[in-house]
Amino acid sequence: MLVRSRGYPEWTMIDAMQTRTRLTFAELPGHVHEWVEGVLGAPVVRTEPASGGYSPGVAEGLFTADGSAVFLKAGHPSRNPDSPALLRSELRTLRSMPSGLPIAELIDALDEGPDGWVALVLEHVPGRQAPLPWTNATIEAVLASLADLRGPLTPAPPGQWDDAADALRDMFSHWPELADAVDLDPWLAERRHALAAAADEALTELAGDTLVHLDLRADNLMLRTDGRLIVVDWAWAVRGPAWLDPALLAIEFISSAEPDVDTDAWIARIADDYGISADLIVQVLVGILSFFEHSGRRPDPPGLPTLREFQRFQATALRDWLKRSRHASALQAAAR
Numbered sequence: 001m002l003v004r005s006r007g008y009p010e011w012t013m014i015d016a017m018q019t020r021t022r023l024t025f026a027e028l029p030g031h032v033h034e035w036v037e038g039v040l041g042a043p044v045v046r047t048e049p050a051s052g053g054y055s056p057g058v059a060e061g062l063f064t065a066d067g068s069a070v071f072l073k074a075g076h077p078s079r080n081p082d083s084p085a086l087l088r089s090e091l092r093t094l095r096s097m098p099s100g101l102p103i104a105e106l107i108d109a110l111d112e113g114p115d116g117w118v119a120l121v122l123e124h125v126p127g128r129q130a131p132l133p134w135t136n137a138t139i140e141a142v143l144a145s146l147a148d149l150r151g152p153l154t155p156a157p158p159g160q161w162d163d164a165a166d167a168l169r170d171m172f173s174h175w176p177e178l179a180d181a182v183d184l185d186p187w188l189a190e191r192r193h194a195l196a197a198a199a200d201e202a203l204t205e206l207a208g209d210t211l212v213h214l215d216l217r218a219d220n221l222m223l224r225t226d227g228r229l230i231v232v233d234w235a236w237a238v239r240g241p242a243w244l245d246p247a248l249l250a251i252e253f254i255s256s257a258e259p260d261v262d263t264d265a266w267i268a269r270i271a272d273d274y275g276i277s278a279d280l281i282v283q284v285l286v287g288i289l290s291f292f293e294h295s296g297r298r299p300d301p302p303g304l305p306t307l308r309e310f311q312r313f314q315a316t317a318l319r320d321w322l323k324r325s326r327h328a329s330a331l332q333a334a335a336r
């Protein structure tokens with residue numbers, strides 16, 4: 001079973017899945033249209049709504065008669081109270097970034113303040129959302145794009161960035177309470193102290209001075225027509241180690257890849273490329289597994305009937321991988 005266009009962090013999904021339909025460009029008020037068309041320098045004659053992502057705001061390609069295109073993201077607090085803050089956060093991040101990276105560059109932005117519209121006009125990426133399942137070729141391409149980001153984003157550009165450990169601490173910290181779950185897989189239950197220690201250890205290793213995306217999933221990556229992968233949706237960026245993005249993306253290589261993808265080999269490759277141990281990637285994935293195991297047991301949030309199923313799907317994939325991965329032999333031996 002493949003599940004696409006869903007992922008973590010949970011708060012991203014809750015916003016989005018509660019409001020399944022996105023606002024469209026046509027629904028925006030006249031003054032926002034005028035602002036956008038002023039940026040474009042011509043009227044919008046065609047729009048192309050994005051297929052992926054979660055936010056209830058506008059996410060559309062806008063085209064003018066001469067074929068020029070931009071990508072618009074826009075939100076208003078009356079539609080969703082959180083989306084302006086996410087757009088502002090993305091705006092801050094994009095403004096701080098140097099040019100020439102495999103991202104969709106910011107062209108212009110509108111921020112009307114607390115009760116108004118926030119809109120980002122971005123470079124339009126020709127292509128499509130990165131396809132699932134992951135293949136060896138698309139994994140190679142995404143690792144190349146992440147490698148291209150590493151140098152220019154290290155040290156992190158000046159800004160008020162949260163630290164990765166602070167952003168992930170709560171998610172990684174559920175192993176102690178999972179001990180009370182009667183239905184916890186016995187393999188995990190027997191190892192819960194080792195799992196808690198691994199997740200804690202990961203949190204101590206997240207210091208770094210790279211601006212990392214933190215929310216990498218196929219739906220936040222665009223596959224350009226030239227085969228290059230472009231990283232979009234920078235709302236959650238934090239300061240952390242450069243290896244964190246590929247390590248977190250490995251969740252999708254584990255849960256949603258073609259059968260011929262050797263996940264352990266890719267994890268070894270990421271560890272080599274970034275000069276870290278595969279153990280550390282395992283520890284991060286153990287941390288995230290605590291979040292999926294915990295959240296998957298909670299009641300459905302209102303209007304989100306598929307969220308828990310997805311979290312259980314990710315938990316199952318990660319758990320099964322831990323049981324067999326050659327990188328997790330210490331955990332496999334840790335039963336008592």
Ligand SMILES: Nc1ncnc2c1ncn2[C@@H]1O[C@H](COP(=O)(O)OP(=O)(O)OP(=O)(O)O)[C@@H](O)[C@H]1O
Nearest residue numbers: 050052053054055071104123124125129219232233
């Ligand atoms: N610059 C772009 N050009 C073309 N398509 C884009 C561009 N940026 C994003 N997209 C497409 O639009 C979708 C939604 O964009 P994005 O991921 O930035 O917002 P979002 O997912 O709605 O935000 P959030 O994840 O914060 O809810 C992406 O999944 C991608 O398919």
Ligand SMILES: [Mg+2]
Nearest residue numbers: 053219220233
């Ligand atoms: Mg997105």
